[in-house]
Amino acid sequence: MPNKLAIGVDIGGTKIASGLVNITTGNVIATTRKKTKGLDSNLDLIKKIENSIEELLLDSNTKSEDISAIGLGIAGMVDRSKGILLEAANIKTGSIAITEPIAQKFKIPAYLGNDVEVASIGEMHYGSGQNINNFICIFIGTGIGSGIIINNQLINGACGTAGEIGHIMLIPNGKLCGCGNYGCLEAYASRLAISKNILNYINKGYETCITEKIDLDKGILRSKAISDAISKNDKVVLACVLEASNFLAMGLSTVINLLNPEKIILGGGLIEACELYFKNVCEQTKYYSLKIPGKKTIIQKAQLGDFAGIIGAAKLTELRKLKI
Numbered sequence: 001m002p003n004k005l006a007i008g009v010d011i012g013g014t015k016i017a018s019g020l021v022n023i024t025t026g027n028v029i030a031t032t033r034k035k036t037k038g039l040d041s042n043l044d045l046i047k048k049i050e051n052s053i054e055e056l057l058l059d060s061n062t063k064s065e066d067i068s069a070i071g072l073g074i075a076g077m078v079d080r081s082k083g084i085l086l087e088a089a090n091i092k093t094g095s096i097a098i099t100e101p102i103a104q105k106f107k108i109p110a111y112l113g114n115d116v117e118v119a120s121i122g123e124m125h126y127g128s129g130q131n132i133n134n135f136i137c138i139f140i141g142t143g144i145g146s147g148i149i150i151n152n153q154l155i156n157g158a159c160g161t162a163g164e165i166g167h168i169m170l171i172p173n174g175k176l177c178g179c180g181n182y183g184c185l186e187a188y189a190s191r192l193a194i195s196k197n198i199l200n201y202i203n204k205g206y207e208t209c210i211t212e213k214i215d216l217d218k219g220i221l222r223s224k225a226i227s228d229a230i231s232k233n234d235k236v237v238l239a240c241v242l243e244a245s246n247f248l249a250m251g252l253s254t255v256i257n258l259l260n261p262e263k264i265i266l267g268g269g270l271i272e273a274c275e276l277y278f279k280n281v282c283e284q285t286k287y288y289s290l291k292i293p294g295k296k297t298i299i300q301k302a303q304l305g306d307f308a309g310i311i312g313a314a315k316l317t318e319l320r321k322l323k324i
């Protein structure tokens with residue numbers, strides 16, 4: 001009987017999380033999660049991934065021979081067939097081979113995907129996307145990324161970068177985006193965009209209860225702080241969240257008009273923590289979309305929360321083995 005235990009590793013700009021997953025059921029048996037202070041050297045990145053997997057094996061009293069494979073999802077552009085991270089906005093290593101050293105170290109196969117791709121795979125097989133053939137998973141955090149599933153297949157595109165919904169241009173000559181372009185969706189609708197907007201109000205002298213919670217240099221703010229301020233009816237935060245959700249709705253209406261999906265699944269800390277953002281996105285998207293597909297498309301929250309990346313990365317190992 002094939003071994004159904006796999007390890008999924010979720011690698012972001014500021015954290016590495018690993019999980020032991022039963023890929024038949026999607027159950028997470030054990031996890032480890034560590035904050036990383038910025039990943040900027042190749043050796044450091046590989047070492048931290050290895051340490052995370054070793055800690056998981058130790059904590060769960062599992063040997064690497066009990067594991068079928070290791071799946072890794074990383075926040076950046078990847079070469080899936082070679083297991084290489086090509087480029088990442090928040091991981092300053094440059095191009096680096098990921099799967100080869102990890103497979104050698106643990107003597108089991110390793111596979112690499114993009115973080116949003118694997119989280120979408122998680123939702124597709126075990127979350128809100130189960131039994132749905134055509135849907136889009138959109139994750140809102142520092143940036144905005146998506147996984148597009150058409151006829152049960154995740155679409156990678158000609159050079160593997162499909163799903164970059166955050167860089168749909170909404171406003172000509174608008175705000176500068178992390179990608180270097182101006183006026184992109186994520187420069188208006190992401191958590192970072194909301195934080196920067198709040199900071200703008202603060203700099204202009206507006207009063208808000210959130211002043212102590214925000215990093216005044218970088219505009220960094222947690223989703224929970226945003227939702228707390230909304231529950232206190234903070235006018236500045238309310239205005240910024242409503243504006244951002246309105247812009248996201250414009251982006252979603254483009255997706256609906258273009259692809260006519262059955263469902264749009266929204267995930268990420270802001271969606272989980274901030275009900276007003278989610279509700280307004282749902283209402284406004286219907287308003288901006290063409291009438292017939294807009295009425296039909298279901299907009300729903302992701303089910304797996306923080307575990308989507310771990311579970312999806314573990315499932316990726318099975319899909320790659322079957323060459324799906």
Ligand SMILES: [Zn+2]
Pocket residue numbers: 166167177178179180181184
């Ligand atoms: Zn952009």
